[in-house]
Structure formats: structure tokens, C-alpha cells
């Protein structure tokens with residue numbers, strides 16, 4: 154992580170420590186949150202799920218310590234300040250919310266973080282087969298046959314999703330056969346036009362950050378149920394609101410209210426568990442009655458456990474990967490596309506950037522475009538030099554909005570797959586066969602004193618801030634019951 158943020162979360166500090174990035178970092182800990190001290194609960198990870206769990210446990214009267222590997226809180230919420238503005242940011246991680254996301258919106262209200270509507274006025278851009286067209290509303294001007302295919306795909310998904318129990322998708326009728334199919338195979342079986350197959354794949358990448366061939370159809374149906382039963386929610390209304398000043402503030406404000414119970418720059422490298430649990434970091438060992446682990450599954454899999462985790466869980470951790478997303482924000486003096494009657498939104502069947510939105514702050518100044526390289530469309534760029542990534546992204550923006558879009562005043566991107574403590578985006582997903590092969594084991598069951606949270610463990614709004622908060626509440630309630 155390139156950027157070092159001042160540790161606003163900190164109240165009192167224990168000694169200077171070496172941060173995860175190798176840069177000297179001050180731990181954010183209250184007196185007493187020292188190596189060797191003992192707690193009721195230690196939480197690994199100061200993202201939204203971990204911080205939510207910490208608050209619930211504190212309210213339940215329990216002593217809590219949060220160990221965070223990075224030198225900042227927020228995890229996959231990460232905002233970059235735009236200089237010369239009154240606190241405007243470019244979000245490089247999570248950013249949108251929408252109707253039905255009751256927990257994250259309530260949290261924002263409680264913490265005094267206001268929301269504003271995503272800018273969506275004017276015509277959007279559809280780029281297909283080398284041709285750029287603009288269109289009003291939310292339905293791209295694909296061929297009538299492709300639009301009919303897309304309508305069939307969505308209706309089919311929504312109808313199948315209704316048969317899937319959201320808390321136990323592996324028990325659905327015919328679950329095995331559904332789970333063995335990839336979403337890509339489903340798209341191809343329903344759509345007769347190449348154009349519809351391509352658009353469906355762009356939409357799926359927008360949800361998972363991964364290609365349709367990689368994702369189990371049963372996983373998608375469960376996700377549809379988890380957001381209220383309509384596939385369109387995943388790519389539509391779930392993106393209708395943004396947070397003034399960015400969603401990272403939610404974590405920073407939650408962190409500040411924990412009054413020094415967070416230690417930054419403390420990557421947990423070993424977990425010794427039995428009746429109690431001891432978490433080892435490069436600076437020491439911390440013991441508790443229970444631990445809640447919130448990192449993404451592949452990151453948990455890279456921690457050493459003593460004794461080893463049960464084989465079924467270890468195997469599962471090897472099979473639930475993160476998607477591959479590069480998120481880009483290009484900043485301009487003004488949102489010049491608005492003056493041309495454009496909303497800033499793009500759907501393109503040509504990569505590497507296939508989805509773009511207006512990401513300007515509420516004032517509209519500066520203008521910001523956000524774009525995504527996802528799954529196979531972005532994979533070749535994961536290991537290319539930053540300059541090649543930037544050139545490819547800006548070439549896409551210029552293709553959609555003209556030469557001016559290729560000359561931003563500032564450019565920010567983030568390769569989430571290269572983030573050691575995240576390892577991809579947007580979240581974990583189940584490849585074909587995993588949900589039904591592992592069944593109940595996929596449901597984040599506690600193991601001895603170890604509990605699991607994180608957006609990917611939430612049946613409702615999995616992969617969203619909403620899911621992260623819900624998972625933190627669930628894990629904390631589990632712990633309170635068990636103590």
C-alpha cells in the first residue's frame with residue numbers, strides 16, 4: 154500500500170512498531186493493549202466487519218483488541234483525497250450503496266456520513282463491435298434479439314433464485330446440477346446472440362470482478378436472493394448512492410470510537426488455538442478467550458494455524474478465491490462529459506475497461522471518471538508496469554469520451570490482487586461444485602474459539618459493505634452467546 158495515512162484512529166499509543174509496509178508505524182492501542190495482555194475477544198482485521206464486531210462486543214461488556222495488518226483501518230474501503238477540494242475523495246475500494254442496504258445506510262447516519270445520489274443524468278455510452286453509441290435510460294441499444302436474450306437471462310435467473318434458500322443454497326432442489334454449471338454456461342444456454350452473451354459477461358464481471366466461466370450458477374442465484382431476488386439490483390440500484398467524503402470514513406469513525414483498542418501494523422502470522430487462542434504478530438503474542446477472523450478467505454489460508462484447521466475448512470479455504478479487479482479513477486478540472494449531455498456511464502464489450510461511471514464529488518468539481526478492469530479483461534494488466542496500465546485505461550476513456558478523457562489532471566488506480574492483505578476483489582466467490590461439495594462447511598461455522606466474519610460470509614449482501622457489517626454483527630452475537 155503506497156499511501157500512509159495519519160493514524161487518526163488513535164488515541165493512546167503503545168510503543169513504536171514496524172508497520173506491515175516496513176515503514177515505522179505507531180500502534181493504535183490503549184495502555185494495556187500490549188503483547189502478553191489477555192482479552193475476552195481479539196478481532197483480526199479493522200475493516201467494516203471487524204470494527205462492527207468490536208462495537209457489538211464492547212456494548213456487550215467484553216474487552217476487545219483489534220489487530221490490523223495495514224497501517225490504516227478500512228480494508229477494502231480506501232479513499233484518496235483530491236487536493237484543492239473541500240474533503241472530496243476518489244474511492245479506490247468500495248463506494249456505492251442503495252435501497253435495501255439498511256445496515257450500512259443506518260451506520261452512515263449514526264456516524265454523520267451523508268449520502269448523495271450517483272450522477273446518472275443524460276445519455277450513457279454503449280461501445281460494441283468498434284461502434285460507439287449513446288442512449289438514454291438504463292438499457293443499452295443492443296440489437297432487439299440481444300435485448301430479448303438479456304431479458305430471458307435475467308427472468309430465468311430471478312425465477313431460479315426464488316427456489317434457493319439463501320442461508321443454505323446447497324439444499325436447494327437440484328442444487329448439485331445447478332452448482333456444477335458456471336454462470337457463463339448458463340448465459341450461453343439461454344442467449345442465442347453473441348452480443349447478449351458478451352453483455353451478460355460484462356455485467357457478471359461487474360458483480361464478481363471475475364469471469365462468468367469461473368463462478369458457480371448456484372453462487373449467483375444465492376447472491377440474487379441475498380440482495381432481494383432481482384439480478385438487476387446487483388448492477389443497478391445497489392450503485393445508486395455514494396457517501397459524501399467516501400466510505401472509508403465509516404471505518405475511521407468506528408475506529409476512533411473504539412478509543413485505542415486497535416493496533417495497526419500488526420499482521421497476524423500465527424494462530425495457536427485450543428481452549429483459548431493466542432495470536433502471534435511480528436511484535437508479540439496476544440491472548441483471548443475467542444478470536445474473530447475477518448480477512449478474506451485466501452488471506453486466512455495464508456496464516457499458520459497450530460493445531461491446523463480442520464481439513465474440511467482448510468480445503469474450503471483453498472477453493473474460495475477472490476476476483477481480479479483493477480479500479481481506476483481519472484480526475485479532470487470539470488466533468489466535461491456532462492456538458493455534452495452524457496452521464497459518464499459506459500457499457501463496453503471491448504476491454505480492458507468495460508464499465509465506467511461518473512465519480513465526481515457532490516459539487517461536480519473536479520470531474521472524476523471511475524472505471525474497472527475485471528476478470529480476464531484486466532488480468533493481463535495485473536503484472537504490467539503502472540504506466541502501461543494507465544495508458545490502457547486512458548485509451549479506453551478517450552475511446553468513450555473523446556481525446557480530453559485521455560488527459561486527466563490526476564490518475565489513481567489500485568490493483569487489488571497485488572494487495573497482500575486482500576488478494577483480489579471484490580470478494581470471494583464459489584467456483585462450480587464448491588457450494589454443494591462443502592455444504593454446511595461454507596456457512597462460516599465457528600471452530601473452537603475461532604469465529605469467522607467478513608463480507609464473503611454473509612448470505613445477505615455478500616461482497617458488499619452491507620454484508621460485511623451483517624457478518625460482524627453475526628460473529629459478535631455468536632461470541633457473546635458462547636462466552
Ligand SMILES: Cc1cc2nc3c(=O)[nH]c(=O)nc-3n(C[C@H](O)[C@H](O)[C@H](O)COP(=O)(O)OP(=O)(O)OC[C@H]3O[C@@H](n4cnc5c(N)ncnc54)[C@H](O)[C@@H]3O)c2cc1C
Nearest residue numbers: 198200201202222228229247248249421578607608617618
Ligand atoms: C474495488 C472495490 C470496489 C468495491 N465496491 C463496492 C461498492 O461499491 N459497494 C459495496 O458495498 N462494496 C463494495 N466493495 C466491497 C466492500 O469494500 C467490502 O465488502 C467490505 O469493505 C469488506 O469489509 P470486510 O471487513 O469484510 O473485509 P476487509 O475490508 O477486507 O477487511 C479485512 C481486514 O483484515 C485485515 N487483514 C488481512 N490479513 C490480516 C492479518 N493477517 N492480520 C491482521 N489483519 C489482517 C485487512 O488489512 C483488512 O483491513 C468493493 C470492494 C473493492 C475492492
